[in-house]
Amino acid sequence: MNREQGLLIWAPKLSPWGAWTKPVLFSFMSDPLPQQVALTDTRSKFVASRETAILVELPGTETVVTGLQLASSGYQPIPLFNASPYALDSSSFGTGELPALVDVMSIMRALERYTEYLNSMNLPDSAPPAFLLDANRSKGPLFPPAEVFDNRSIVRASDLPSGELLNQAGIRRVILLRTTDRLSRDLHPIVWSWHNFGLQIQIQHYAEEWDPQDYQIEHRNMFVVLFEKVLMWVSFRTNSIGSFGRTIHSAGG
Amino acid sequence: LIGESRQWLSRNVEPACRLRGDRADVRDRIALGKPLPDEVLGHIERVLNLNHAKWDTHVGDGRVLSAEPLLIREDEWRLLCALAETAAQELVAAEREIALKKDIQKLIGLPRRLQNLLQDVESGSDIRTFRFDFHPTATGWVISEVNSDVPGGFGEASFLPSLYKEFTDATPLPKVPLDLWGEVMQSHLSGGTIAFLYAPGFLEDEQVVRVLARELRERGFNTRLIQSPFALKWNNSCAVFRSDRTKVDGVVRFYQAEWLSQLPSWSGWKNLFGLTYGTHVVNPTISAISESKRLRLCLHCVSTRTDTFQLLLPECREPSDIVGLPKDDWVLKATYSNTGDDVHLGTDISSSDWSGLLAKASRQREGWVAQRRFETLSLPSIAGSLKPCVGVFVIGGQATGAYVRLSRTQLTNGYALEAPLFIMKPKEHQ
Numbered sequence: 001m002n003r004e005q006g007l008l009i010w011a012p013k014l015s016p017w018g019a020w021t022k023p024v025l026f027s028f029m030s031d032p033l034p035q036q037v038a039l040t041d042t043r044s045k046f047v048a049s050r051e052t053a054i055l056v057e058l059p060g061t062e063t064v065v066t067g068l069q070l071a072s073s074g075y076q077p078i079p080l081f082n083a084s085p086y087a088l089d090s091s092s093f094g095t096g097e098l099p100a101l102v103d104v105m106s107i108m109r110a111l112e113r114y115t116e117y118l119n120s121m122n123l124p125d126s127a128p129p130a131f132l133l134d135a136n137r138s139k140g141p142l143f144p145p146a147e148v149f150d151n152r153s154i155v156r157a158s159d160l161p162s163g164e165l166l167n168q169a170g171i172r173r174v175i176l177l178r179t180t181d182r183l184s185r186d187l188h189p190i191v192w193s194w195h196n197f198g199l200q201i202q203i204q205h206y207a208e209e210w211d212p213q214d215y216q217i218e219h220r221n222m223f224v225v226l227f228e229k230v231l232m233w234v235s236f237r238t239n240s241i242g243s244f245g246r247t248i249h250s251a252g253g
Numbered sequence: 254l255i256g257e258s259r260q261w262l263s264r265n266v267e268p269a270c271r272l273r274g275d276r277a278d279v280r281d282r283i284a285l286g287k288p289l290p291d292e293v294l295g296h297i298e299r300v301l302n303l304n305h306a307k308w309d310t311h312v313g314d315g316r317v318l319s320a321e322p323l324l325i326r327e328d329e330w331r332l333l334c335a336l337a338e339t340a341a342q343e344l345v346a347a348e349r350e351i352a353l354k355k356d357i358q359k360l361i362g363l364p365r366r367l368q369n370l371l372q373d374v375e376s377g378s379d380i381r382t383f384r385f386d387f388h389p390t391a392t393g394w395v396i397s398e399v400n401s402d403v404p405g406g407f408g409e410a411s412f413l414p415s416l417y418k419e420f421t422d423a424t425p426l427p428k429v430p431l432d433l434w435g436e437v438m439q440s441h442l443s444g445g446t447i448a449f450l451y452a453p454g455f456l457e458d459e460q461v462v463r464v465l466a467r468e469l470r471e472r473g474f475n476t477r478l479i480q481s482p483f484a485l486k487w488n489n490s491c492a493v494f495r496s497d498r499t500k501v502d503g504v505v506r507f508y509q510a511e512w513l514s515q516l517p518s519w520s521g522w523k524n525l526f527g528l529t530y531g532t533h534v535v536n537p538t539i540s541a542i543s544e545s546k547r548l549r550l551c552l553h554c555v556s557t558r559t560d561t562f563q564l565l566l567p568e569c570r571e572p573s574d575i576v577g578l579p580k581d582d583w584v585l586k587a588t589y590s591n592t593g594d595d596v597h598l599g600t601d602i603s604s605s606d607w608s609g610l611l612a613k614a615s616r617q618r619e620g621w622v623a624q625r626r627f628e629t630l631s632l633p634s635i636a637g638s639l640k641p642c643v644g645v646f647v648i649g650g651q652a653t654g655a656y657v658r659l660s661r662t663q664l665t666n667g668y669a670l671e672a673p674l675f676i677m678k679p680k681e682h683q
Binding site: 004082087088143161 | 295299302303304306308310311312313314316453454456459477478479480481483484494495496517520667
C-alpha cells in the first residue's frame with residue numbers, strides 16, 4: 001500500500017468529513033507503508049450516533065488508538081495533526097537531525113501501521129466523524145533551545161468544519177473526549193462557535209465509563225481573552241483566516 | 254532605471270493609456286479555462302499534499318484548489334511582466350535612497366529597531382524577490398500591494414501549471430518562479446549550507462521554505478530549517494549553527510522583518526540585518542521599506558522615479574485625510590498588514606465600526622494607510638463569479654510566473670481559490 005492509498009483510507013473521498021484530514025504526516029510516511037499491524041485493544045466503550053461528532057484530544061498516539069476504537073463503534077477517524085515530525089524531508093532524514101519539540105513521529109508511525117486495520121473496518125461513507133487532535137501540540141517553552149526542531153502547532157476554526165456545516169450534515173451534538181475539563185486556548189473559540197450555533201456540547205472523560213455530560217463552556221472575561229491572545233500572538237501568529245501562518249497575504253482594494 | 258522593461262514598455266505601450274485609457278478593459282484578455290473533472294482535481298490535490306509540501310488545499314469548509322485555470326493573452330502577460338519588472342527596479346532604487354533618510358523611514362512606519370539598522374546597510378542583497386498582486390479592473394490593471402519582504406506562493410506558481418498542463422490545451426508560461434529563484438541563488442552562492450529561517454507554528458511558511466530548501470538541495474546545497482535566529486551563532490559576520498558549529502553560507506529569511514525586530518536582543522536577530530560578509534542573508538532588511546503599505550505616501554519625497562509603481566497602486570492617503578469622505582471609496586490597511594485582519598474595506602463594515610477604526614488609524618498614524626478602493630472585475634466560473642488576483646513574481650530583476658488566486662469577495666484572503674496561469678491560445682482570444 002502506498003502513501004496515497006493510505007491517505008485515502010484516512011481521508012475517504014466519499015465521506016463528507018474526509019476533506020478535513022490533514023495531509024502533513026502522510027507526506028512524511030514511508031512509501032510503501034511499513035508492515036501493518038492490527039489493534040490489540042479493540043474494546044469499544046463508545047456509543048455511535050449519526051447525530052454526534054466526537055472531538056478527541058489526547059496526548060500522542062493515544063489519540064490515534066482511541067480514534068481506531070471509535071472506528072470500531074462506527075465513527076470515521078479524521079486526523080487533524082498539523083505538524084511536521086522532523087525538519088528535513090523524508091529523502092534526507094537521518095544524520096544531523098535535531099530532536100523535535102513535539103513527538104509527532106510516533107503519531108505518524110501509528111497512522112502508518114494501523115491504516116490497513118482501519119481499511120478492514122469498511123466504514124460506511126455516512127459514518128459520523130471523530131476528529132483527532134494531539135493534546136501536546138502546542139506544549140513547550142516560550143523560547144525553546146536552539147538544539148530542537150520547534151514543530152509546535154495550534155488548531156484554528158478553519159481546521160474544523162463550521163457549526164453551520166456540521167448542522168447541515170445532521171450533526172446536533174459534539175462530544176469532547178479528553179482528560180481534563182479545561183479547554184485549551186486554541187480550542188476554546190472553536191467549541192464556543194459551535195455552541196453559539198446551537199450544537200449541544202458534551203464532555204466525556206477519557207478512562208471513565210461512557211457517560212457524556214453537558215459541558216458548560218466558561219465565558220472567559222475580557223482580560224483573560226486578551227492575555228491569551230497576546231500569548232498566542234507571541235508564540236503563533238495567524239493569518240487572515242485564523243489559520244497557521246500568514247504567507248497568503250490579503251489583497252484588496 | 255532605464256532597463257529593458259522600461260524600454261519594452263515605451264516601445265510597445267503607452268502605460269497611462271493602457272492602464273487608464275480606452276484599451277483599459279482587460280475583460281477580453283483574461284478568462285477561465287475548461288474545468289478539470291473532480292476526480293482529476295482530487296488527484297492533483299493529493300500529489301500536492303504528498304509530494305510538494307502543499308498541505309493547505311482545504312481551508313474552512315471547502316477546497317481551495319480551483320478546477321479552472323486562469324488564461325491570459327500573451328501580450329497581456331508580457332505587459333504585466335514589463336510593468337512588474339519596471340516597478341521592481343523603481344522600488345529597489347527608492348529603497349536605497351530611503352535607507353539613508355531616517356525621516357522617511359519614520360513616515361512609512363518602519364519599526365524603530367529596524368530604522369537604526371538600515372543606517373548600516375549599503376545596498377542589501379542582490380537576490381531580491383517581489384510579488385506584485387495585480388487585479389483587473391474596468392480601468393485597467395491595478396496592484397493592491399507588493400510583497401517584498403517574505404513573499405510566498407512559489408510552490409503554487411510553480412507546481413500547479415505542471416500538474417494542470419496535461420488537462421488543458423493552453424500554453425504554460427516559459428519559466429516557473431522556483432526554477433529562477435534556484436538559478437539566482439546558485440549564481441550568488443556557489444554551494445555550501447543554507448539555513449531557512451521561519452516562525453515556529455507557521456505551517457504555511459514551513460510549506461514555502463520546504464519547497465525552497467528542496468530546490469537548493471537538488472542543486473547540491475545542504476539545507477536546514479531553523480525557527481529562531483538563536484539557532485545561529487555569529488562571529489565576524491559569519492554564522493555557524495549553534496547546535497554543531499557547522500558553517501552557514503547563507504540564510505534564507507522567511508521570517509517577517511518586523512516580527513524579528515520584536516524578538517528579544519539575546520536571540521541575535523540583529524545579526525541578520527547587519528552587513529554580513531561570510532554569510533549571505535536573503536532577503537535583506539531593506540526589503541521592509543517596500544513592504545510598508547505607507548510607502549506610496551512618501552514617494553514624492555524621494556528623487557528616485559517611481560512612475561510605474563505609483564501608476565499601478567491606487568491613491569493612498571493618511572487615514573486622517575479621509576475623515577468625512579464616503580467610506581465605500583476607501584480601504585484601511587495596517588502598514589505591515591500581514592494578516593487580512595488588518596485590511597478593512599469600507600464597503601464591508603458598518604458606519605460605526607468604520608468610524609471607530611478610522612479614529613484609531615488616525616491616532617496611530619504610522620501604523621495605517623488609507624487606500625482608494627477599486628473593484629476587481631469578476632469572471633464567470635463554475636464556482637460562481639470570481640475575482641482574479643495575479644501575483645507576478647520578479648526574482649533577481651526578472652519577471653517569472655504568477656501566484657493566481659480567485660476570490661469570491663473583493664478581499665483576497667486565505668479562502669480564495671488557487672489556480673495556475675496559462676497563455677491563451679489565439680483562437681480563445683475571441
